[in-house]
Amino acid sequence: MADPEIKSYEQHHESRSPAVTESRPAQAVLMAIVFAFLGIFLLLPLIIVFHEALAKGVSAYTQSLSDADTRSAIRLTLLVAAISVPLNIVFGISAAWAIAKFEFKGKAFLTTLIDLPFSVSPVISGLVYVLLFGAQGLLGGWLKAHGIVILFAVPGIVLATVFVTFPFVARELIPLMQEQGNGDEEAALSLGANGWQTFWYVTLPNVKWGLLYGVLLCNARAMGEFGAVSVVSGHIRGLTNTMPLHVEILYNEYNAVGAFAVASLLAGLALVTLVLKTLLEMRYGAEIAATRGH
Amino acid sequence: MTTAPAQAGWRFRQPSVIPGFGLTLGFSLAYLTLIILIPLSGLIWRSAALGWPEFWAIATDRRTINALEISFGTAFIAAAVNVVFGTLVAWVLVRYRFPGRRIVDAMVDLPFALPTAVAGIALTTLYAPNGWIGKLLMPLGIKVAYTPLGIVIALIFIGLPFVVRTVQPIMEEIDKEVEEAAATLGASRFQIITRILFPGLAPAITTGFSLAFARGVGEYGSVIFIAGNLPYKSEIAPLLIVIRLEEYNYPAATAIAAIMLFLSFLMLLIVNLAQSWSRKRYG
Numbered sequence: 001m002a003d004p005e006i007k008s009y010e011q012h013h014e015s016r017s018p019a020v021t022e023s024r025p026a027q028a029v030l031m032a033i034v035f036a037f038l039g040i041f042l043l044l045p046l047i048i049v050f051h052e053a054l055a056k057g058v059s060a061y062t063q064s065l066s067d068a069d070t071r072s073a074i075r076l077t078l079l080v081a082a083i084s085v086p087l088n089i090v091f092g093i094s095a096a097w098a099i100a101k102f103e104f105k106g107k108a109f110l111t112t113l114i115d116l117p118f119s120v121s122p123v124i125s126g127l128v129y130v131l132l133f134g135a136q137g138l139l140g141g142w143l144k145a146h147g148i149v150i151l152f153a154v155p156g157i158v159l160a161t162v163f164v165t166f167p168f169v170a171r172e173l174i175p176l177m178q179e180q181g182n183g184d185e186e187a188a189l190s191l192g193a194n195g196w197q198t199f200w201y202v203t204l205p206n207v208k209w210g211l212l213y214g215v216l217l218c219n220a221r222a223m224g225e226f227g228a229v230s231v232v233s234g235h236i237r238g239l240t241n242t243m244p245l246h247v248e249i250l251y252n253e254y255n256a257v258g259a260f261a262v263a264s265l266l267a268g269l270a271l272v273t274l275v276l277k278t279l280l281e282m283r284y285g286a287e288i289a290a291t292r293g294h
Numbered sequence: 295m296t297t298a299p300a301q302a303g304w305r306f307r308q309p310s311v312i313p314g315f316g317l318t319l320g321f322s323l324a325y326l327t328l329i330i331l332i333p334l335s336g337l338i339w340r341s342a343a344l345g346w347p348e349f350w351a352i353a354t355d356r357r358t359i360n361a362l363e364i365s366f367g368t369a370f371i372a373a374a375v376n377v378v379f380g381t382l383v384a385w386v387l388v389r390y391r392f393p394g395r396r397i398v399d400a401m402v403d404l405p406f407a408l409p410t411a412v413a414g415i416a417l418t419t420l421y422a423p424n425g426w427i428g429k430l431l432m433p434l435g436i437k438v439a440y441t442p443l444g445i446v447i448a449l450i451f452i453g454l455p456f457v458v459r460t461v462q463p464i465m466e467e468i469d470k471e472v473e474e475a476a477a478t479l480g481a482s483r484f485q486i487i488t489r490i491l492f493p494g495l496a497p498a499i500t501t502g503f504s505l506a507f508a509r510g511v512g513e514y515g516s517v518i519f520i521a522g523n524l525p526y527k528s529e530i531a532p533l534l535i536v537i538r539l540e541e542y543n544y545p546a547a548t549a550i551a552a553i554m555l556f557l558s559f560l561m562l563l564i565v566n567l568a569q570s571w572s573r574k575r576y577g
Contacts (some may be wrong), residue, residue: 064326104307121512128333224409226515
């Protein structure tokens, strides 16, 4: 603070007269309130996850992670994300192309529909598939007669995950591609490129950071989803338990170290997601539409 | 931008040299219909098929009403708390410069990234009577875990980024010259905040509130661990849906879900009206 250069920059940047900003003591109080609030509500929950996971030492931690049921929960979570994220990438790109590159009737309505899953409770997102595919469901009898299992199995978990992560890629790409306009694509087409080449060599490089940003958020939610998956999974240990569901089971069995060990992996995923997201925002902020808000 | 030639009559889409409209729109609509629209209309169809007397009996069941009251009530309180603290967080992040600001800014998104079940067990452990925070509150006679207050705490965690991320970009756009002009005309800092800054932020704050509220009403994972889940006292509506499903009571689960959807949409409508009012009032 003693550096005169910094001080003058600050004064220039922050205020010219005291009435345009709060007084120094008021600033200190506001910052103290904010830090205390964020410390209690954000930092402590994060710290306690790792604290509890390591409460009985590193060996107990690694041991609970090498448990067979835990391993299968990790594998299932990776499998579900590996199926549902690419599905939503294809949808997101396709929807963004249709909505951003063309003017057609009902566009605004379609954009609203894409956001619909965000305003539905995760439990309801799971419930709708139970009503459709369950034993008493609309298609339940037909599925049973044909020996197709969707509910309480991997397909149901994938469907519920696709439902809750549905908007992430699309809502990132749509505003970005709208902002970029059609000029580049029209130039490529007029130079003789076909549609596929135009997309692959012109559009995709233009939106790659925005796409990555959407995929990052989509993946975090896909791996962490609890409510929707909980309703359709059936909670069969070693078979239909994803990592978040496994956290619940271990926690309810009073296996705190086990529950928090799995939770620490998910918290690690969240931290990696946040770091990558922040890096993307810092380096490619202009090429990411979502930096204006979620 | 494509320049549309003067055209007569109704046209579904404006002409464009860019290919792939049919393919991408067709695929998007098919995918949207299969994944979202058919399952959701199944829910509406099933609840309509219940018939009015049965639907009314479920809707007016004491346990259903209490669960809905708890869900909407706690979500409202949490969103209100987040409006105050979220706006303050956004203000400090936008206006003040301090070391580690970038990290604090990134941390605000933690509730978006942290799986709700992880948040649930972490908060429960913190606020349990023998937990780090619960231990401090115990002598004061405040019980958080396994009470409705616990639900509020979980929903504050979940909803915070919605308010901060809605208000922050609008704050960044505020032109400081307006504040300077008001100051030179003799306005006090308090007057500037209430008369100049707040009106500009009101629509964003309303949006942030409604997003946090809507998310809180439907929230499940982070709440069920800390709530205690006592019927009539600390049982949230999404949990009641799950309980009814586990009892194979599909009609009750369907009806409660339909009521929740209806109330959420009603709320969105009210928020939109409130927003257009505040735009007229302040805009």
